[in-house]
Amino acid sequence: MIPKTMKACQLVAFNKLEIREVPVPAPGPDEVLCRIRAVAICGTDPEIIFGHHAKKGWPPRFPFTLGHEWAGEVVALGPNVTEFKEGDRVAGEAHKGCGACENCLKGRYTLCLNYGKEEKGHRHYGFTVPGANCEYNVYSTKALRKIPDNLSFEHASLLDTAGVALHGIEMIGVTPGGTVAVWGPGPIGLCAMQMMKGMGAKTVIMVGRKHRLKVAGEIGADILIDFEKEDPVKRILELTGGKGVDEIQECSGAAVALKECLAAVRKGGKINLIGFYEDSKVVLPPITSIVMNEITLTGSRANPNVSDRVLNMFAAGILKGDKVVSHTFPLEKYEEALDTFVHRKDGAIKVVVKP
Numbered sequence: 001m002i003p004k005t006m007k008a009c010q011l012v013a014f015n016k017l018e019i020r021e022v023p024v025p026a027p028g029p030d031e032v033l034c035r036i037r038a039v040a041i042c043g044t045d046p047e048i049i050f051g052h053h054a055k056k057g058w059p060p061r062f063p064f065t066l067g068h069e070w071a072g073e074v075v076a077l078g079p080n081v082t083e084f085k086e087g088d089r090v091a092g093e094a095h096k097g098c099g100a101c102e103n104c105l106k107g108r109y110t111l112c113l114n115y116g117k118e119e120k121g122h123r124h125y126g127f128t129v130p131g132a133n134c135e136y137n138v139y140s141t142k143a144l145r146k147i148p149d150n151l152s153f154e155h156a157s158l159l160d161t162a163g164v165a166l167h168g169i170e171m172i173g174v175t176p177g178g179t180v181a182v183w184g185p186g187p188i189g190l191c192a193m194q195m196m197k198g199m200g201a202k203t204v205i206m207v208g209r210k211h212r213l214k215v216a217g218e219i220g221a222d223i224l225i226d227f228e229k230e231d232p233v234k235r236i237l238e239l240t241g242g243k244g245v246d247e248i249q250e251c252s253g254a255a256v257a258l259k260e261c262l263a264a265v266r267k268g269g270k271i272n273l274i275g276f277y278e279d280s281k282v283v284l285p286p287i288t289s290i291v292m293n294e295i296t297l298t299g300s301r302a303n304p305n306v307s308d309r310v311l312n313m314f315a316a317g318i319l320k321g322d323k324v325v326s327h328t329f330p331l332e333k334y335e336e337a338l339d340t341f342v343h344r345k346d347g348a349i350k351v352v353v354k355p
């Protein structure tokens with residue numbers, strides 16, 4: 001039986017969260033109702049809570065339910081739904097495009113030209129429409145994927161994070177047998193590292209510091225460079241006989257990262273940026289080096305068209321959630337979970353809440 005009301009952790013004002021009893025939503029056409037079993041805290045969640053994204057319209061109103069990296073079970077079907085049945089174990093994508101604009105028609109639905117327009121069918125769950133920090137939520141079938149039997153809900157809630165990594169990797173590829181680097185051993189960087197290894201890189205170098213860098217080594221990075229102890233560019237050039245690496249995924253968002261990456265990539269090499277930057281602080285590199293060395297420089301946003309392959313990588317053991325998911329909390333302790341995540345308490349990497 002689906003109850004009439006449920007618990008939701010809602011943002012009632014900036015910096016103010018409350019566990020509230022709210023109505024369980026009903027699925028519309030091509031939507032299903034899901035029981036949320038695990039929802040991971042994303043780096044953007046605290047920024048929205050603190051009010052840093054108010055100008056972007058996140059949240060669109062108060063009270064609002066955040067949470068967009070989730071897994072759970074289908075418990076009720078809306079009209080027209082044939083792709084899912086009750087009891088299916090699923091994980092969600094945050095972006096659902098309008099399906100009709102030029103970008104959506106090209107499959108680039110995270111860049112939907114009708115962003116935020118609910119009447120056009122666009123949904124950005126946990127950003128422009130309610131998210132998963134609650135017991136039940138409705139989702140378009142387009143935003144759902146069935147998850148493998150051997151994947152836990154906690155690890156399946158990494159679908160979005162790992163998908164962001166895979167979309168970034170696909171922007172520039174991986175040289176089979178090559179040497180690649182990842183800047184930033186956060187949740188996305190740790191997924192990117194495992195995937196690049198699985199996609200055939202001979203050597204994966206991780207640039208970071210402290211506990212997260214250590215974890216990168218424990219789950220597969222070949223060479224660890226602690227930027228607090230040594231210059232990553234100098235070390236990478238030494239390791240590659242002065243040539244530099246084939247591809248770099250920049251997942252740190254650090255002000256100096258782009259400058260370092262350009263100095264550490266080989267001539268003709270490729271760099272993709274996934275990090276979010278404080279633009280006013282970014283140290284600009286010598287731009288001419290991009291021209292003279294024919295460097296491919298791209299950015300990638302979110303995780304379009306990668307979820308099924310991410311789940312296959314989980315099923316095959318190429319990608320593992322162990323150690324990336326470092327903590328779990330019940331929904332009632334969301335604020336403690338948030339504090340643990342934000343302040344990286346007790347070695348926190350990805351913190352998952354279980355409503």
Ligand SMILES: [Zn+2]
Nearest residue numbers: 042043069160
């Ligand atoms: Zn996210």
Ligand SMILES: [Zn+2]
Nearest residue numbers: 098101104112
């Ligand atoms: Zn669209």
